[in-house]
Amino acid sequence: MNGQVTSSPHLHSGESVRGIMLDVIFALLPAGVCGVFFFGIRALMVILVSVATCVLCEMLWQWLFKKPISIGDMSAVVTGLLLAYNLPPTLPLWMVAIGAAFAIIIAKQVFGGLGHNFMNPALAGRAFLLAAFAGNMTTWVSASLFGMDAQTTATPLALLKAGNLEEMPELMQLVLGHVGGCIGETSAVLLLLGGLYLMARRVIKIRIPAAFIGTVAVLTFIFGSSGGFGERMQIMGYHLFSGGLFLGAFFMATDYTTTPSTPLGQLLFGIGCGLITTVIRLIGGYPEGVSYSILMMNVAAPLLERHTMPRVYGYARKKPSLRKKGGAETA
C-alpha cells in the first residue's frame, strides 16, 4: 500500500532553489522599476536584453551538451537582472548581450553550472565589459524622469574622487537614486528594502551585508576626509549611499555559491569586501570598487571557509584537528 521506502528524514522545509531565486527577483524589482523611472525605456531594454540573453545562453549550452535544461530554477534570470543593474543605461544593446553571454557561459557553465562557479557570474560579466568597452561602460547620464533631457554627467563617486564636493548631489537624492549611475544601483532605499525582504524571508543572513556596509562606514569615516565630525559624517554618507554598495552588499556579496558557508567565514568575507571597496575608492584608480572587491573575495572564499569551520559539539575549543595536517588521526 505504500509508495516509497527511503531513509530518514521524511520531512522537508519546502524551500527550493526556484523559490529562493523568485524571492531574489521579487526583491530586485523595486530598484529596477526605479531605474527605468529615472533612466527611461532604454534602461528597460538593457534589462530585457540581459535577462533574455542569460536565459537563452543557459538553455543553448545545456542543450548543446545534452544536460538537463535547468532554466526553470530561475538562476539565469537573477544573473541577467544583476548584470543589467550593474550597467550604464546607455550601453549599446549588443554589448549587453555579449556581457550576458560571458556571464553565463564563461563564468558559470564552463565551471559546471549552478553551484560550481567560483565567481559571481553577473560581476564577472560586468568586469569583462569594463575591460572590453571601457569608454561605453563609463559614460553616465543624469537621471531624469523617464530619461527625458538626459545629459552626460559624472557619477557621485567620480565627483567625490575628484574632490569636487560642490557639484555633489544632495544626500537625499543619493538615497532615492535620483543621480547618475548604473541602472539598478542608484536607489539605496529601494535596495535596502529588497535586502530586508530577503532577510525576512530567510534567503540571506545579515552577516555579510552588515559586515560589508559596516566596514565601509567605519573606514570612510576615519580615512574619507580630514575634516571635522560633520564633514566626516557627510563623506561617509556619500560613500554608503552612492555607487553599488547596497546592490553589492545585499544581492551580490550574498550569492551562495561564491561565498563561504560558515558563519565566521561570512563575517570575514563581508569585512574583506568592505576593506577592498574602501581601498579602491580612496586610493585606487577607479572611483568605484564594489564589484572588484566582491570578485576578489569570491576567489578567497574557499580559503576562508576551510579555516573558519565551526567548533564541533563535544570538542575542546582549541582543537588543531581541522587545521593541522594529520590531526585527524588523533581525533
Added chain:
Amino acid sequence: MGLYSFKGGIHPDYHKQETAAKPLEVMTPPNEVVIPMLQHIRVACQPLVAKGDMVKMGQKIGESDAFLSAPVHASVSGQVVAVEPRPHQNGTRVMSVVIQNDFQDTPAERITAKDNFEDMSVEEIRQCIREAGLVGMGGAGFPVHIKLDIPKGKNCDTVIVNGAECEPYLSSDHHSMLNYSDELIDGLRAVMKAVGAEKGIIAVEDNKRDAEQLLCDKTKDIAEIEVALLETKYPQGSEKHIIKTVLGKEVPSGKLPIDVGVVVNNVDTCISICRAIRDGMPPVVRRITVAGGGVKEPKVLEARIGTPFEALVEAAGGVAEEPLKIVAGGPMMGHCQYDLGASVIKTSSGLLLLTEQEIGIFEEGPCLRCGKCVDACPMNLMPMLLSVAGRRKNVEQSVKLHATDCLECGCCTYSCPSHRYLLEGIRMAKQHAVART
C-alpha cells in the same frame, strides 16, 4: 525562568495538535501479539518458549547472555502459536514469539519481592530493572540497567528526564506525562537512588505547557527535583543537546553522558521503571502516536507490546488516504516500512502514514553551497562537505570532518533547498570513518 535552547536545529511544522488535544485511548488487546526478540540495540534474544507453550502476562520469553541486551516478556497471557521470523520495524525479519491472547491477563510472578524503591538497595533496583528488560523507550533502545551501572571512578550528579519529544507529529510522551505524572516522578526518584544523584530535572519543551505545569505542581514539595522548560526546537530531545541546554555541559566526542556526570532517561522509561518496581511487572504496554494525513482519526494509543501495526491503524479509524510513506517512529528519524506487517516493540514511539501532499517527492539538485545545512546542524558539522566525502568514499575527509559525531537528526536534509540527500551521504561517511578506526 527563561527558555533553554541550543545552537542550530530547525523549526518544522509540528502537527502535534491533532493528537495532543485528544485524550489517551487504551486499546483493546489484540487476538494475537507478535513479540520480536529484538527490542533493544544490537543482539537479539533467544526465545525461551516453544510452540504450544502457555505463557502468562509479564513472563520472560526471550533472554540473551550478551552484555548489551535486555530480556523480552509476554505482553498478554495465552498460548504460543508460533516461534518464527516475522517483519520487524527496522525493515528486517526477526525471530518472534506469536501469542494467541486468552484475554485473561493472568499475571506472571512478580519480578521483585519488594514493591517500594525506598526499601530496596541500589543493587536490588538495578537487578529489578534488568529483569524487567527495560530499554530506553525514546527510540534508541539502550538497556537501562547498563546505563545505571556507573563505571568506577565516575560519578553521576544529575538525572535528566527527557520529555522534550521534539519529533513532529508525536505526542505519546506528552500524554504519558499528563496521565502518569506520579509514576514518572517515582521512577525518576528510583533512578536517582540507583545512581546516587542528588538532582533530578524533568525537561519539557514549551509546546507542552500543560504537562510542565502539572509536573511543577507535583514536584513543588520535592526539593531535589526541578522542571526545566525548553524552547520548542528540533532536535531538542537529543541526549547531547538536552544536556547542553539544561546544564550547559557538552558531552565530549565519543563519550557518554555519564562522563559529564549525567544520566538521561526518557519519560516512558521512567514510568516503566516505576511500574516494574511497584507492580513487579515488566513493560507490557507502550503509548504510541498513530498519526499522519493517511490516518482517519490520528490519536495516541496505549497498546500492548506486540500489537500488529495493522491493528493500530484500524484502532485509529483506518486508512483515510493512500500514504506515500509508512514510518515507524518520528518523521525526522523514523524507519520507513514496506507495509503494516511489523508490530509494536518497546521503542515504538509512533506510526505515521504520511501522504504525498504532506511530505512531497523531490528531485535532487546541485549543491548551491548556501550553508543552510551548516546553520541547521546542531553538532556544528559541515554537512554538505561530509556528504560529498561519504559519496566519494573519501575516508580521509570523512574522519577529518568528524563524520562519527553526526547524530543523524536530519536537519541538514530538511533544510536543503536543493533537496540533496545529505544525510544518506553522511551515513556513508560515518561508515568510512568507523571502518578506519
